Amino acid sequence: MGSTIQKYPEIKLLHTRFHQITCCELLDYITDVAKQRKKTVVGNVNIRAMNFAYTQPWFQDFINTSDLVFCDGFGVLLASRLSGYKLESKHRTTCADxxxxxxxACEKESLSLYLLAGKPGVVDRAIAKLSIVAPNLKIGGHHGYFEKEGHENEAIVAEINQFKPDILYVGFGMPIQERWILDNMHKIDTRVFLPLGACLDFYTGTLPRAPKWITDSGLEWLARLLTEPRRLWVRYVIGNPLFFYRIFKDILSERLRALMQRPVSL
Structure with a gap:
């Protein structure tokens, strides 16, 4: 972790940064760095990530020191536009898509992929589905329901190292997956760490996903809230307005600061 990507413009909201990058550019970047010897972290941000970054310094540091960070949330895209950045819909990439x-891309470049995510059975369904899409892809995986420290964790790390994936997908949900990567990346033999949340659940149909016209219009959060209201109401009913309150407060502060710095004509 550490080097920023000069090729892609950097967006900064509430002192947390990500890159202006399209899906095709993201895939090219991942496959390129997967061929290199150094370890690379590719993060992503949505409103939940931004809220974590605002209140948890270690998480903000994880995002700000990741080698590349892409936008995975319509709310962050909208906030960027309100803040004066010229982002388009193509600069948002949803993992399940x-x-x-x-x-x-991995099959084409002879790169291996390891999936570490989901409940028992979800990874198997994802591997079966991806094997149809890319029959020559070297792919392995393990579910994400294990103790994240101690003997069980060490056994999982050993299993990953035996596979030696070029790309390691980690999907435990935020911020558990990011904390796990920080705690374990020094002992894992892989080149790209890719934290992707609940992507496999949507990809395999374990969790229902809203129709494309809803996801494209920025209302996927509402569909998820209606599907899992007990689990997600705090994230969306409180988290979304809180994020935009912080954004508008920041915009207002910047405008007042610019006004105060304007020279006074006598």
Missing amino acids: YLDKLAK
């Missing part, structure tokens, strides 16, 4: 493309 590009997993097939990632598998095909």
Whole structure:
């Protein structure tokens, strides 16, 4: 972790940064760095990530020191536009939408992929589905329901190292997956760490996903809230307005600061 990507413009909201990058550019970047010897972290941000970064310094540091960070949330895209950045819909990449493309790109470049995510059975269904899309892809995986420290964790690390994946997909949900990567990346033999949340659940149909016209219009959060209201109401009913309150407060502060710095004509 550490080097920023000069090729892609950097967006900064509430002192947390990500890159202006399209899905195709993201896939090219992942496959390129997967061929290099150094370890690379590719993060992503949505409103939940931004809220974590605002209140948890270690998480903000994880995002700000990741080698590349892409936008995975319509709310962050909208906030960027309100803040004066010229982002388009193409600069938002949802993980469940590009997993097939990632598998095909890995197959084409002879790169291996390891999935560490989901409940028992979800990874098996994802591997079966991806093997149809990319039949020559070297792919392995393990579910994400294990103790994240101690003997069980060490056994999982050993299993990953035996596979030696070029790309390691980690999907425990935020911020558990990011904390796990920080705690374990020094002992894992892989080149790219890719934290992707609940992507496999949507990809395999374990969790229902809203129709494309809803996801494209920025209302996927509402569909998820209606599907899992007890679990997600705090994240969306409180988290979304809180994020935009912070954004508008920041915009207002910047405008007042600019006004105060304007020279006074006598």
